[in-house]
Amino acid sequence: MTERRDWTRMRESIIGLGTDSSRRTYYPELLARVAELEEARTSLRRSEENLRTLFDSLHDAVILHDWEGRVLEANEAMLAMYGVTRETFRDYTIADYSADAGPASPVAHHLRALRDRILNDEPQVFAWRARRPLQPGSDFDVEVSLRKVRWYDQELMVSVVRDISERKRLEAMLNQSQKLDSLGQLAGGVAHDTNNMLGVIIGYADLLLERTAEQPGLRRDLEQIRKAALHSADLNRQLLAFARKQTIQPTAVDLNTLVEATQKLLRRLIGEQHALVWKPATTLWRVWADPSQLDQVLTNLVVNARDAIEPAGTITLETANILVDEAAAQFLPDAEPGEYAVLRVTDTGHGIPPDIQARIFEPFFTTKALGRGTGLGLAMVYGIVRQNRGFLTVTSAEGVGSTFSIHLPRHLGAECADAAGPAAELRGGPETILLVEDEAALLETGCRLLEGAGYRVTATPDPLEALRLVEEGLSPDLLATDLVMPGLDGQQVYQHLRRLRPGLRVLFLSGYAAGTLDLESLAASGSGFLQKPFSRATLLQKVRELLDS
Amino acid sequence: MGSSVMEELRKFVAPEFIFGLEARRLAGRYARKLGGSRVLVISDPGVAAAGWTEDVVANLEAEGLLVTRFCGVSPNPRDTEVTTGARLFREAACDLIVAVGGGSVMDCAKGIGIVAANGGSILDFEGVDRVPAPMAPLICIPTTGGTSADVSQFAIITNTQERVKIAIISKAVVPDVALIDPTTLLTMDAYLTACTGMDAMVHAIEAYVSNAHSPITDLHALEAIRLVSTHLRASAEAPADLELRTHIMLASLQAGLAFSNASLGSVHAMAHSLGGYMDLAHGECNALLLPHVMDYNFAMTPERFRRIGGAMGCDLRGLNDRESRSRLMTHVMALRKDCGIDDGLSQRGVRSSDLYRLASKAIEDPCNATNPRLPSREDLLALYSEAM
Numbered sequence: 010m011t012e013r014r015d016w017t018r019m020r021e022s023i024i025g026l027g028t029d030s031s032r033r034t035y036y037p038e039l040l041a042r043v044a045e046l047e048e049a050r051t052s053l054r055r056s057e058e059n060l061r062t063l064f065d066s067l068h069d070a071v072i073l074h075d076w077e078g079r080v081l082e083a084n085e086a087m088l089a090m091y092g093v094t095r096e097t098f099r100d101y102t103i104a105d106y107s108a109d110a111g112p113a114s115p116v117a118h119h120l121r122a123l124r125d126r127i128l129n130d131e132p133q134v135f136a137w138r139a140r141r142p143l144q145p146g147s148d149f150d151v152e153v154s155l156r157k158v159r160w161y162d163q164e165l166m167v168s169v170v171r172d173i174s175e176r177k178r179l180e181a182m183l184n185q186s187q188k189l190d191s192l193g194q195l196a197g198g199v200a201h202d203t204n205n206m207l208g209v210i211i212g213y214a215d216l217l218l219e220r221t222a223e224q225p226g227l228r229r230d231l232e233q234i235r236k237a238a239l240h241s242a243d244l245n246r247q248l249l250a251f252a253r254k255q256t257i258q259p260t261a262v263d264l265n266t267l268v269e270a271t272q273k274l275l276r277r278l279i280g281e282q283h284a285l286v287w288k289p290a291t292t293l294w295r296v297w298a299d300p301s302q303l304d305q306v307l308t309n310l311v312v313n314a315r316d317a318i319e320p321a322g323t324i325t326l327e328t329a330n331i332l333v334d335e336a337a338a339q340f341l342p343d344a345e346p347g348e349y350a351v352l353r354v355t356d357t358g359h360g361i362p363p364d365i366q367a368r369i370f371e372p373f374f375t376t377k378a379l380g381r382g383t384g385l386g387l388a389m390v391y392g393i394v395r396q397n398r399g400f401l402t403v404t405s406a407e408g409v410g411s412t413f414s415i416h417l418p419r420h421l422g423a424e425c426a427d428a429a430g431p432a433a434e435l436r437g438g439p440e441t442i443l444l445v446e447d448e449a450a451l452l453e454t455g456c457r458l459l460e461g462a463g464y465r466v467t468a469t470p471d472p473l474e475a476l477r478l479v480e481e482g483l484s485p486d487l488l489a490t491d492l493v494m495p496g497l498d499g500q501q502v503y504q505h506l507r508r509l510r511p512g513l514r515v516l517f518l519s520g521y522a523a524g525t526l527d528l529e530s531l532a533a534s535g536s537g538f539l540q541k542p543f544s545r546a547t548l549l550q551k552v553r554e555l556l557d558s
Numbered sequence: 559m560g561s562s563v564m565e566e567l568r569k570f571v572a573p574e575f576i577f578g579l580e581a582r583r584l585a586g587r588y589a590r591k592l593g594g595s596r597v598l599v600i601s602d603p604g605v606a607a608a609g610w611t612e613d614v615v616a617n618l619e620a621e622g623l624l625v626t627r628f629c630g631v632s633p634n635p636r637d638t639e640v641t642t643g644a645r646l647f648r649e650a651a652c653d654l655i656v657a658v659g660g661g662s663v664m665d666c667a668k669g670i671g672i673v674a675a676n677g678g679s680i681l682d683f684e685g686v687d688r689v690p691a692p693m694a695p696l697i698c699i700p701t702t703g704g705t706s707a708d709v710s711q712f713a714i715i716t717n718t719q720e721r722v723k724i725a726i727i728s729k730a731v732v733p734d735v736a737l738i739d740p741t742t743l744l745t746m747d748a749y750l751t752a753c754t755g756m757d758a759m760v761h762a763i764e765a766y767v768s769n770a771h772s773p774i775t776d777l778h779a780l781e782a783i784r785l786v787s788t789h790l791r792a793s794a795e796a797p798a799d800l801e802l803r804t805h806i807m808l809a810s811l812q813a814g815l816a817f818s819n820a821s822l823g824s825v826h827a828m829a830h831s832l833g834g835y836m837d838l839a840h841g842e843c844n845a846l847l848l849p850h851v852m853d854y855n856f857a858m859t860p861e862r863f864r865r866i867g868g869a870m871g872c873d874l875r876g877l878n879d880r881e882s883r884s885r886l887m888t889h890v891m892a893l894r895k896d897c898g899i900d901d902g903l904s905q906r907g908v909r910s911s912d913l914y915r916l917a918s919k920a921i922e923d924p925c926n927a928t929n930p931r932l933p934s935r936e937d938l939l940a941l942y943s944e945a946m
């Protein structure tokens with residue numbers, strides 16, 4: 010035997026004197042098990058609570074329902090989304106929570122089709138139109154993901170419902186913005202080219218009128234040509250305004266002052282049968298905008314309001330300060346967060362139907378009777394407001410009326426002195442003018458107009474040629490140049506020449522500013538700007554003004 | 559008063575037990591009292607055939623308890639049966655065990671309780687005080703006289719792989735209640751009566767000469783020896799005599815109380831090894847080995863053996879130790895033979911070549927620890943040879 014066992018110790022254990030020899034009761038064992046169970050139950054309950062918290066924290070609505078559409082469970086988001094309570098949400102079926110897609114495709118039909126697809130074990134994600142059973146008319150767009158689950162040993166479906174009405178609204182908002190932008194580009198391009206031609210027509214008409222003072226018959230015809238051209242030029246201006254391509258000369262503007270200055274005119278526009286109410290804000294932030302543009306905006310909106318009212322009603326003009334925060338900006342098309350002064354034009358008219366509200370700012374979109382409006386009024390308002398870094402909103406209820414709110418950003422800088430002096434008389438002079446214009450017809454028109462007034466004009470369609478001329482000794486008193494040209498633009502030409510002729514004055518001519526011109530610095534440096542197309546009178550007046558300054 | 563209690567502490571452990579006719583009918587009441595609701599009733603085919611299993615099941619069900627039956631216990635309970643029973647216990651979510659049967663059934667029930675409470679294999683719990691978690695409440699209803707598993711801290715299970723019996727000794731396997739009903743002995747045949755009776759006799763003798771005996775165990779041991787010696791022959795001849803049966807049952811109980819606390823000796827160590835190897839009845843093994851081990855132990859405690867002789871009605875007056883030893887051997891062998899247990903191990907298929915293996919296993923048995931003379935393997939080998 011290799012190992013001698015410890016018989017003594019074994020004996021002690023057998024007769025019950027070992028440390029482990031006492032008989033133990035089952036009771037502590039039971040207690041331990043009960044405690045274990047209790048702990049398991051507590052942890053289960055906690056886990057259940059945690060999951061419930063997660064369930065109720067979801068932003069999406071979660072609905073458990075059976076194949077018949079009976080609802081068994083839902084989270085807090087569902088209650089909020091569908092406007093029901095924890096007590097009542099089971100009273101409605103999935104059919105009650107859904108909107109018919111149309112009379113031809115009732116909910117029940119769709120649900121049956123879905124069930125067949127789900128039975129093939131494919132989780133489904135689809136767009137759906139949801140309904141709040143207690144709030145008729147408040148149907149909303151949702152995205153549903155549907156899948157089969159086991160729930161208490163029962164086969165159910167779980168629908169995770171995401172409210173996408175906001176997403177759709179933002180998409181629509183963005184679409185509209187983009188649409189107006191591209192329309193603007195198109196309109197701006199067309200108007201720019203047309204303007205040059207109109208400049209030629211008006212210029213030659215003016216020249217002929219000068220020479221036909223003694224021929225009344227011919228004069229009348231020429232006047233007609235000139236009038237038609239000016240009318241077209243006016244339409245062009247509106248298109249450019251919509252395209253945000255109007256050259257603007259912004260200053261600090263107090264909207265209250267602006268409205269008060271035009272009140273008389275507005276009352277006349279409105280007519281006797283309508284009331285005009287004016288509610289100015291007691292303190293109002295100033296804005297940085299072109300006052301003449303704002304006049305156009307105000308006039309257009311008031312005319313628009315008048316046309317909406319039949320037979321009689323009230324138009325209210327109102328100003329206010331408004332703070333737009335990040336959240337609010339999300340809901341307002343084109344809006345940036347910030348401080349705004351607001352001008353509201355409210356009418357008690359027939360209102361704008363929701364389906365066309367989105368389109369009223371498109372050019373040539375009009376609901377007015379044929380011939381009553383150009384369809385450019387609101388388009389121009391839109392373009393002007395956007396060009397001045399503002400935005401506008403429309404609220405309208407059919408049969409109640411509409412409100413157009415123009416938001417313009419608060420201006421905190423210094424007031425810019427409006428240098429517009431009294432109109433100078435039309436006179437020419439002996440000074441030398443260098444005219445640069447790449448459009449040949451317009452170049453010739455300008456040349457003729459200036460020479461007609463007695464100026465010595467050197468004209469060239471090539472900006473580089475202009476530089477060469479001056480380098481070779483030409484010493485003009487004024488440079489009149491187109492802004493947008495191939496090769497060098499007007500500003501570059503001016504900068505080159507000024508280095509050679511420090512006292513040189515300049516008059517920029519353009520169909521639109523196109524963002525190339527720093528208008529504020531322009532005003533300070535004593536140079537000038539002329540919007541195409543221009544008449545003989547405005548050209549000569551501006552040229553004289555610059556030479557005399 | 560013996561010297562033992564002057565030198566050492568002594569403990570006496572016994573379950574609550576009810577002895578008497580129809581005691582088994584209290585099964586339902588006790589099961590409920592112990593907090594049971596789903597009961598695993600463990601029995602064997604023989605006991606079931608005698609009707610005792612269903613008798614007890616009916617009693618339990620009358621008390622509103624849910625009963626699951628496990629009647630697959632073989633004469634020497636196997637580890638595999640324990641595994642099956644424990645799985646059944648868990649599957650049926652039982653919370654109480656009722657054993658109806660002899661030593662095998664009660665030992666198996668103890669094994670099932672241990673594994674159900676602690677997991678693993680029953681073989682993991684071999685040895686003394688190796689059961690960590692107490693088991694579900696256990697009610698024992700013995701149907702044989704002799705084994706005394708109903709009051710003991712012993713469970714003997716066969717390791718089928720090794721073909722050896724393992725002993726599990728733990729206070730954890732002392733039943734909660736024993737319902738000892740002599741009525742159940744009426745179905746035992748003569749040979750089984752003899753075997754179980756001899757088992758009780760060996761329990762009492764080994765407990766009395768155990769080096770862990772105490773005054774309390776001595777009382778029960780001597781009384782058990784007296785009762786078996788007086789009534790076993792008659793009982794084996796007249797199995798239907800309820801009064802004789804009651805004496806044997808009482809003897810078994812008292813022997814059980816004695817050995818459960820004083821433990822056993824090398825007869826049991828050798829019987830466990832033998833029974834595990836040959837699949838012989840436990841009482842039979844004991845009866846075949848007893849005289850030889852008594853002879854081997856006699857010199858260690860002659861005075862105690864003389865008193866055993868006295869209790870057996872063997873007149874040793876005027877004899878010296880050597881004569882007394884010889885007379886006692888003869889007396890025991892005569893009793894054995896009278897009860898129908900004759901011949902030796904060789905007649906039961908044991909070959910000389912098996913003895914080394916038997917002795918090697920027997921020397922590992924914890925029962926040796928309380929044998930009055932500490933044996934070596936060679937001693938045990940010699941004792942097996944004598945018993946051939």
Ligand SMILES: [Fe+2]
Nearest residue numbers: 705757761840
């Ligand atoms: Fe035994």
